[in-house]
Amino acid sequence: MSSRARxxxxxxxxxxxxxxxxxxxxxxxxxxxxxxxxxxxxxxLLAAKQHQRxxxxxxxxxxxxxxxxxxxTHFGFENVxxxxxxxxxxxxxxxxxxxxDTMNDLMSLYIHRLWKxxxxxxxxxxxxxxxxxxxxxxxxxxxxxTGDIAFRLLLHASTINNDHTSRVIVSDINPxxxxxxxxxxxxxxxxxxxxxxxxxxxAEKLSMIEDASIDLYTVAFGIRNFTNKQAALNExxxxxxPGGVFACLEFSKVNxxxxxxxxxxxxxxxxxxxGQLVAGDRGELSISCGEY
Amino acid sequence: MAYASASRRLLNLxxxxxxxxxxxxxxxxxxxxxxxxYEGHVPLNVFERxxxxxxxxxxxLLNPRRGDLIAALGETTATPYFIYRLRDAxxxxxxxxxxxxxxxxxxxxxxxxxxxxxxxENTVGQAYMDWLDREGVSPDTRDSVKYxxxxxxxxxxxxxxxxxxxxxxxxxLPVFVEGEVALKAFEFANTLLPMTGLSLFAVTRMKxxxxxxxxxxxxxxxxxxxxxxxxxxxxxxxxxxxRDVADLRAELGLERPPDLRDTRKTLREQRKTAKEKSEKxxxxxxxxx
Numbered sequence: 001m002s003s004r005a006r007x008x009x010x011x012x013x014x015x016x017x018x019x020x021x022x023x024x025x026x027x028x029x030x031x032x033x034x035x036x037x038x039x040x041x042x043x044x045l046l047a048a049k050q051h052q053r054x055x056x057x058x059x060x061x062x063x064x065x066x067x068x069x070x071x072x073t074h075f076g077f078e079n080v081x082x083x084x085x086x087x088x089x090x091x092x093x094x095x096x097x098x099x100x101d102t103m104n105d106l107m108s109l110y111i112h113r114l115w116k117x118x119x120x121x122x123x124x125x126x127x128x129x130x131x132x133x134x135x136x137x138x139x140x141x142x143x144x145x146t147g148d149i150a151f152r153l154l155l156h157a158s159t160i161n162n163d164h165t166s167r168v169i170v171s172d173i174n175p176x177x178x179x180x181x182x183x184x185x186x187x188x189x190x191x192x193x194x195x196x197x198x199x200x201x202x203a204e205k206l207s208m209i210e211d212a213s214i215d216l217y218t219v220a221f222g223i224r225n226f227t228n229k230q231a232a233l234n235e236x237x238x239x240x241x242p243g244g245v246f247a248c249l250e251f252s253k254v255n256x257x258x259x260x261x262x263x264x265x266x267x268x269x270x271x272x273x274x275g276q277l278v279a280g281d282r283g284e285l286s287i288s289c290g291e292y
Numbered sequence: 293m294a295y296a297s298a299s300r301r302l303l304n305l306x307x308x309x310x311x312x313x314x315x316x317x318x319x320x321x322x323x324x325x326x327x328x329x330y331e332g333h334v335p336l337n338v339f340e341r342x343x344x345x346x347x348x349x350x351x352x353l354l355n356p357r358r359g360d361l362i363a364a365l366g367e368t369t370a371t372p373y374f375i376y377r378l379r380d381a382x383x384x385x386x387x388x389x390x391x392x393x394x395x396x397x398x399x400x401x402x403x404x405x406x407x408x409x410x411x412x413e414n415t416v417g418q419a420y421m422d423w424l425d426r427e428g429v430s431p432d433t434r435d436s437v438k439y440x441x442x443x444x445x446x447x448x449x450x451x452x453x454x455x456x457x458x459x460x461x462x463x464x465l466p467v468f469v470e471g472e473v474a475l476k477a478f479e480f481a482n483t484l485l486p487m488t489g490l491s492l493f494a495v496t497r498m499k500x501x502x503x504x505x506x507x508x509x510x511x512x513x514x515x516x517x518x519x520x521x522x523x524x525x526x527x528x529x530x531x532x533x534x535r536d537v538a539d540l541r542a543e544l545g546l547e548r549p550p551d552l553r554d555t556r557k558t559l560r561e562q563r564k565t566a567k568e569k570s571e572k573x574x575x576x577x578x579x580x581x
Binding site for chain 2: 269
């Protein structure tokens with residue numbers, strides 16, 4: 001490592017990124033992220049050059065200013081107007097609901113199952129058998145349409161912790177994904193039980209969930225699709241009980257350069273190809289299902 | 293005889309008019325794609341193109357309803373050579389040159405539905421409208437070309453795709469699998485696009501009776517007529533709408549194949565009467581002591 005100062009306030013974790021923060025720490029997510037990697041002279045010079053103004057710059061800047069006046073948000077690698085993002089995400093997921101799990105299997109070479117297993121195992125849902133006067137755990141799975149995480153949570157709670165009272169509420173903004181999840185729940189013991197319920201909701205507006213009623217809030221590969229992440233986090237803060245757990249499973253950066261090279265080539269080469277072959281959608285789905 | 297002269301004609305052209313084989317694009321990494329050459333263009337490198345070609349060939353054979361994969365197969369297998377040959381065939385013909393200059397697109401806006409319906413029977417336009425109604429599609433359902441790098445060749449591919457419905461009208465082949473495969477064989481002999489040849493693998497999905505009809509009747513018709521007729525890509529369909537179909541066929545040097553719908557209908561009726569007869573016979577035999 002170079003002797004030059006490296007200031008890192010936010011820690012980058014290898015794939016997959018599992019961050020467990022208690023509800024008190026969520027407020028800190030509101031703070032802007034500062035990250036300065038190195039103080040190389042060349043980089044500073046390059047940055048200085050870009051601020052030189054030329055005769056045509058002012059016209060161009062004025063045009064860009066007009067474009068940026070519409071509030072934009074991320075959609076994969078594009079910046080799109082906020083009003084567009086929800087409908088574009090919606091359109092993507094409606095069209096691929098039935099092949100979503102096949103897509104995930106192929107794009108991650110089945111490894112996503114291991115990630116989700118580890119995610120649930122590390123959360124260890126379900127009450128400890130030795131707790132006296134237990135209140136049943138309520139778990140909220142956001143953007144959990146096809147039920148992957150929800151079924152794993154219930155299975156872990158029932159079989160490992162012998163807890164048959166915990167319940168999971170699966171919430172998704174897309175009704176096609178929810179019906180796919182309900183279909184899959186037929187193969188589980190909880191299809192018609194009170195332990196599993198389905199709610200169509202936007203994560204930024206969970207009006208049907210009461211304040212401080214959730215013990216565990218999980219969102220797996222969903223937070224990238226939120227138009228306004230801060231609003232979703234505020235809602236998470238509201239619905240979680242004090243001492244409740246917020247768990248987010250998401251893709252992050254690869255620190256190893258060789259692996260990063262291979263990962264990027266897989267993301268931009270193979271993933272759109274798989275999307276095209278399985279679901280007929282090349283760009284947007286691969287971003288939503290995918291990759292940084 | 294006619295087939296040999298066609299290839300001889302091509303080889304007799306001066307080298308400047310013969311086909312380019314490879315383009316001069318350099319290989320690139322997926323992380324560093326070149327900018328698109330036209331709207332909707334997705335530049336692919338050799339590996340991506342090969343993988344998409346192989347994948348779409350397999351997936352479209354398993355699920356023939358995936359029109360987008362058949363389109364992708366066509367585009368990824370058209371280079372090198374084949375799409376350039378087709379473009380040069382258009383350049384060699386005065387009508388083809390006009391089409392490349394005007395670049396007409398066949399959409400629901402350019403093809404007025406009311407005007408087409410008003411045309412008399414046996415015109416190209418009426419046959420086309422008939423086909424659209426029977427299939428329940430509009431001209432807008434065709435995908436736009438994405439994977440061909442040269443902009444002009446991308447238009448040639450788009451024109452081929454949009455004219456496919458007119459080829460149905462021209463040959464009188466119906467829209468179900470048997471007719472489609474026969475039409476693809478004709479297109480292969482005429483345009484030499486690899487996707488049309490690869491589509492012939494769909495014979496494995498046909499019923500035995502259909503398959504024997506294909507081998508005995510429709511494939512010989514397709515190869516013979518495809519090679520001896522003029523290039524159908526050079527027909528300016530927008531100008532031929534009011535023309536009589538038989539007239540256009542005569543000009544192109546094309547014969548109509550045996551009507552597939554009538555053949556299948558007669559065979560179906562024959563099978564039905566045979567079945568009724570056999571049931572009556574078995575009924576009589578059961579009654580007799």
